[in-house]
Amino acid sequence: MSKSSGKKMDKAALDAQIQQFCTITSASVRDAKRFLEKYKRVEIAVDAYYNEPAQAQQASIPQPSTSKLNALFDKYKDPDSDEIAIDGTIKLCEDLKVDPEDVVLLSVAYQLKSPKMGEWSRKGWVDGWKELSCDTITAMSSTLVRLRDKLGSDSEYFAQVYNYTFDFSRPPGQRSLALDMAQGFWGLLIPHGLQGGALSHLARGAGSDDEDEEDDAMMGVDEEGWKEEYTQWWFEYLTEKGGKGVSKDTWQMFLEFVRTIDAKFEKFDEEGAWPSTIDDFVAYARERLASGR
Template identity: 60%
Template sequence: MVDRKMEENIAQFCGVTGASVKDARKFLEKYKRVDVAVDAYYNDPTALSSVAATPTRGGPPAASTSKLNALFDKYKDPDADADEITVDGTIRLCNDLDVDPEDVVLLAVAYELKSPRVGEWGRKGWVDGWKALGADTIPAMTAVLPRLRTKLGSDPAYFQTVYNHTFEFAKQAGQRSISTETAQAFWGLLLPHGMAGGALAHIEGEDVDMDGGAEGWQEEHVQWWFEFLEQKGGKGVSKDTWIMFHDFIRTIDAQFKTYDLEAAWPSTIDDFVEYAKERVQAGR
């Protein structure tokens, strides 16, 4: 029974990572759980360089369409007019994946599965997305999550792609903007993750003030931004503000001195810079 369980875990590990059976066994014997082993594997540059230099014969096994359809049927809403998984099914899925419904990694999953909005998953996006990720069982899906979480936090291009998708994901059908409260909730998930992992690292520029202390956007500025939005009020956050805010926080200096008021920034960001400069001058 133990050997059979190990073989199943090895198959899942190889299916997710494309690693050799030898490497899969090594990581699983050390870390025991598939998801923990996969996470350790993706944080091991030696293992990654080895698999890149030695392609696996035929690649990882393809995910099964029939298995994915069966899983979709398990979670879909039987009372919904459309063929979709809704909020109740999403909660059950999160329980099975052992992931908090408010975990930032689910924003990456939402992008990969082309979820149209919070708590909704279409069959085509579900099948195509999980097939692309190489997972067709709950254990394999669980093992994919650490890889997506790491990539989201450390890969600037991937972070921006998921970030941009999140606006559409968060937006109510028929609306052109999202509420300030909703925007803050998603910024509260994405920004700390991207800052901690390097995906939101400051982009160097010739005009950066080297005498201004730490370069770039700081953790405290997130709270400044939220406080500014709450004081400002308004109808919500537009797509333009959402998209441009990502570029703003990657390029602005910590003292907000290099901001170009003549550039095509949204007026909300213009106003925030004035607010932030006052905070800086007042000693925060």
């Protein structure tokens, strides 16, 4: 093989890496070359790019095009209004190659400030995708991969998306979320957070206070927490109870409960300010554990 042939092959490989890097990050070709020359491998270069100080990174990222984002919005919006509705959302999901029931769409709803489930405003669409540095379907599709991972692994981000889910999915004028809808969202969010680590167990010693917080954490290093099967127990309990809706207080406190309760439900603080629904569920769960059901 000639030297010139080898150089052509090297250039072709580099061009492919640059294209892959730009697709994932929406960065400029210049920045792609800079990181690839330094880190050689695409995955390492991408990690380094996202770990670069935000100010420097922002300066190097080309700003998304407002006109491109408006054109995309017009492609999906309802012909009779200036919003993307259910039909447009389904078409968008087809183009992004994502299931309409994928948990990552809850993250997208949070980022784009979706006014309600399956709908998107022009302002939220343009501002949200700009913040995510996207103005093409290809870039959006790559961003979904990052958002899905962040939702599963970042506890703070998970909580933000989790709490927003209640607000954007609640029917206008109603204070609670229908039970079947709440269970559907829990069924998406809780397993994803458990598997990715966003809902990793926070051990707490029984009767602990702030002065003993560090000791309690040490005591519970190997403590088991919420199990996936307990989510189904929660659903069965709510169904047996016969309630029709889930209040915002119960929705928000359930997240803390999942993160802090031990696997045997032994360290539950009976005097804590938990909603009565969670108090009663603990008794229900303890009974199931005792009976082996």
